[in-house]
Amino acid sequence: MGNFIDWRNHAGSQPEKVHKATLWQGQHVMLGLNCLEPTQVQAVHAHAGADKFYFVLEGEGRFTIATEEREAKAGMVVVAPAGIPHGVINTGRERLSLLVAIAPGIK
Amino acid sequence: MGNFIDWRNHAGSQPEKVHKATLWQGQHVMLGLNCLEPTQVQAVHAHAGADKFYFVLEGEGRFTIATEEREAKAGMVVVAPAGIPHGVINTGRERLSLLVAIAPGIK
Numbered sequence: 713m714g715n716f717i718d719w720r721n722h723a724g725s726q727p728e729k730v731h732k733a734t735l736w737q738g739q740h741v742m743l744g745l746n747c748l749e750p751t752q753v754q755a756v757h758a759h760a761g762a763d764k765f766y767f768v769l770e771g772e773g774r775f776t777i778a779t780e781e782r783e784a785k786a787g788m789v790v791v792a793p794a795g796i797p798h799g800v801i802n803t804g805r806e807r808l809s810l811l812v813a814i815a816p817g818i819k
Numbered sequence: 820m821g822n823f824i825d826w827r828n829h830a831g832s833q834p835e836k837v838h839k840a841t842l843w844q845g846q847h848v849m850l851g852l853n854c855l856e857p858t859q860v861q862a863v864h865a866h867a868g869a870d871k872f873y874f875v876l877e878g879e880g881r882f883t884i885a886t887e888e889r890e891a892k893a894g895m896v897v898v899a900p901a902g903i904p905h906g907v908i909n910t911g912r913e914r915l916s917l918l919v920a921i922a923p924g925i926k
Binding site for chain 1: 827843850894
C-alpha cells in the first residue's frame with residue numbers, strides 16, 4: 713500500500729452490510745474506511761484494549777459512545793476509547809463515509 | 820475531553836511556528852490538529868516506534884515521506900510508518916489544516 717491514499721478510491725456500498733475497506737495497516741494502527749447507506753447500522757460493539765476513532769468524511773449519522781447518543785456530520789471526530797461500546801446508524805439521505813482508525817491495529 | 824470533537828474549534832495560527840492542538844489522548848493513540856499558514860513548514864522528522872498519519876482537512880501541501888515528495892489536498896490520507904522521516908510545507912494560498920494521529924500516543 714502506498715503512503716498517499718485517496719479514500720474516494722475505496723468507497724463503495726453493499727446492500728446487506730456496511731462496506732469496509734482497509735486503507736493502511738501499520739504496526740501500531742489500522743486505518744480503514746466504512747461506508748453506510750441510509751438506514752444501515754454498525755451495531756454497538758467494543759474493542760478490548762484498542763482505541764478507535766471515526767472521522768466523518770461525508771454524510772451524517774447517529775453515534776452511540778457508551779451511554780451517549782449524538783448526531784455527527786462531515787468534519788466531526790468521534791472517539792471510542794478502548795473497551796467502550798460504540799456504534800452508528802446512517803440517519804441521513806446520503807451515504808455516510810467514515811475514516812476509522814484502530815490502535816493497536818487489530819482488524 | 821469529550822468523545823465528539825469539532826476540529827474547527829481548535830484551529831488557529833501562529834506567525835512563527837505551526838499551530839498544534841491535542842484533540843484527544845488515548846491509551847494507544849494521540850489525535851491532534853496541525854495548522855500551517857502558507858509557506859510554513861513542518862521540518863522532516865521521524866517518530867521511532869510510532870506510526871503516524873495525516874488527513875488533510877483543508878488546503879494543500881507538499882509532503883515528504885522518506886524519499887517521496889508529493890502534493891496532497893483536502894481529503895487525502897498521508898501515512899508515515901514508524902521510523903520513516905516525514906514533513907510537510909504549505910504550498911497553497913490558504914491555511915493547511917491536518918488531522919494527525921500518532922500511535923502509540925507519544926506527543
